[in-house]
Amino acid sequence: MKRKILFLFVVLxxxxxxxxxxxxxxxxxxxxxxxxKENASFYRKVESDSSKKDHFLVKDFYISxxxxxxxxxxxxxPEIMDGNTRYFFKSGKVMTFRKYVNGKENGYYKQWYxxxxxxxxxxxxxxxxxxxxxxxxxxxxxxxxxxxxxxKKSGLWKIYGxxxxxxxxxxxxxxxxxxxxxxxxxxxxxxxxxxxxSAYSSKLVPYVDYKTKEEYKLVEPLIKDNLFxxxxxxxxxxxxxxxxxxxxxxxxxxxxxxxxxxxxxxxxENTIGFGNEYKYADxxxxxxxxxxxxxxxxxxxxxxxxNKYHQMGAEFMINYYLQLKKIDATQTSxxxxxxxxxxxxxxxxxxxxxx
Numbered sequence: 001m002k003r004k005i006l007f008l009f010v011v012l013x014x015x016x017x018x019x020x021x022x023x024x025x026x027x028x029x030x031x032x033x034x035x036x037k038e039n040a041s042f043y044r045k046v047e048s049d050s051s052k053k054d055h056f057l058v059k060d061f062y063i064s065x066x067x068x069x070x071x072x073x074x075x076x077x078p079e080i081m082d083g084n085t086r087y088f089f090k091s092g093k094v095m096t097f098r099k100y101v102n103g104k105e106n107g108y109y110k111q112w113y114x115x116x117x118x119x120x121x122x123x124x125x126x127x128x129x130x131x132x133x134x135x136x137x138x139x140x141x142x143x144x145x146x147x148x149x150x151x152k153k154s155g156l157w158k159i160y161g162x163x164x165x166x167x168x169x170x171x172x173x174x175x176x177x178x179x180x181x182x183x184x185x186x187x188x189x190x191x192x193x194x195x196x197x198s199a200y201s202s203k204l205v206p207y208v209d210y211k212t213k214e215e216y217k218l219v220e221p222l223i224k225d226n227l228f229x230x231x232x233x234x235x236x237x238x239x240x241x242x243x244x245x246x247x248x249x250x251x252x253x254x255x256x257x258x259x260x261x262x263x264x265x266x267x268x269e270n271t272i273g274f275g276n277e278y279k280y281a282d283x284x285x286x287x288x289x290x291x292x293x294x295x296x297x298x299x300x301x302x303x304x305x306x307n308k309y310h311q312m313g314a315e316f317m318i319n320y321y322l323q324l325k326k327i328d329a330t331q332t333s334x335x336x337x338x339x340x341x342x343x344x345x346x347x348x349x350x351x352x353x354x355x
Contacts, residue, residue, distance in 0.1 A: 023047065038067050039045055042068060042099055055082065066092055074102070089114045091347075098124070113138045122148070135164050135192075138204065146172070159192055160206070177215045181224055188229045188242035189222045205245040208252070216253050220297070223249050227294045231287065231316055236322050243286055250293040257301030261289045266355035270335055271317065280324055280331070284317045289314030307353045314352060318343055 003330040025033060026040035034040060040063050049072060051056035057074055060069040072083025072198035081100035089095050090352045093114055105127050108157030111120040122133030129148040137143050146157030152175030159168035168191070182189055210216050226246045232248045233239055250259050259299040291313030296303075303309050322338045342348045 037063070046254050052083070057267070062090055064090075066090055071100075077263060118254055137193060146170075149174075151175075161187075161190065162193055176212070177210070177218060180218050180222065182225075185225060185229075186228045188220075188233075188245075190241045190245050206248060208245055209251070210249070213254050216239045216249075216255065219249065224297065227290055229320050230290055232323055234327050236283070239283065240285075243290075247293070248291065252298065253297075253301075255300055256296050259293060259296050259301065264310065264355065266352060267313070269316070269355075270339065280321075284320065284333075284336070287316040287320045288313040308354070310352050311349050314339055314348060315343070 023046055025044045025046075026035070026037055026044040027044070028034050028039060029041040029293055030041065036217075037043070042063060043061050045055045045061070046061045047059075049057045052072065054074055056073045058069075058071050058073050058076060059067060062068050069085070069087050070083050071085040074080045074082045077141060080103040081098075082102055083100060085098045085100060087095045090195060091114060093095045093116060094112060095114075096112075097108075098105055099112045106126045107124060109120070109124050110118065113119050115138060117138050118136050119138070120133070120135050122129060123131040128151040130151070130239075132145065132147055134145045135143040139162070142160050142163065144159045147155050148301065149155075153172035154174070155172060157170045157172060158166055159170065160166050165184065167182065167184040167187075168189070169181050170177055171185060191208050192207060193204040210219060223246060226242055226249075230239060230242055233242075250256065253259070267285070267288055269280070271288050292309060294316065295312040298350050318336065318340055321333065321340065324331060338346065339351075342351045
């Protein structure tokens, strides 16, 4: 967290510019120096470090008085950290631990979730990630482990599911993924989880870490498998895991152009419009979206036939509907039965075309 410390030495050595209290500086929510406590979100105290010559002990606080950061520094304007540095959650629990030598991070880095579980740990040398790094889920289980060389991922990286199973491996060379292998395809490709805001939320959300066209091309066969898997799976719990990853991949794939799921008139009337007559209406809407994505994938992001584009969405729904009927024949939908009959008569494309 970068902060501008203006005129700090003036404050430290006797001229009280920002506060009625010596050695205290107030900041707004963006860490800009302000006068007085009234509109402040944070404040800083700077003291000489009696244990180390020419060092300052700098402590930042939330305006409530709870500590936000503490660090050993040789200079506070500009900031030159030299020693241990910790950041804290508002609850008072430690968020991160770093060690600095003359302004550069050198030492073992640790980061925790607010529940106290380790989030990430590994070695940093001169601000560069190196050696083995480990990431964890907030339940304490290992999320992934691999090596860094000169700040870039290198060699084998192992990915674990949230239940603890090692199921995905990746190979990296100078930071670029060169191979990916799904060791257990029984539940589709779900990558791993991250947290949106680990400081204030324990909600786990999917995270897919692909950046280049080459990496997306490597994972494309697995996403095709996901699309097929989702079309025939009737395990709703697994469906809820696999679907988000598949949509993230389709939405961010650089060579699919701008894949956007649009609520067409057909979709509104035939999927969202299920109402209460069919308990899987939300899943059928998702199948429609996946069908559109499958068409995009087959045609590399170019809509060659708009009617076929929507027809594939409908066919995904129909196929999934048939899978559902196999496990519960009493759960039927009048609209889906109509689409099924049109498909069997070869008139589905003509029907969709009218939309």
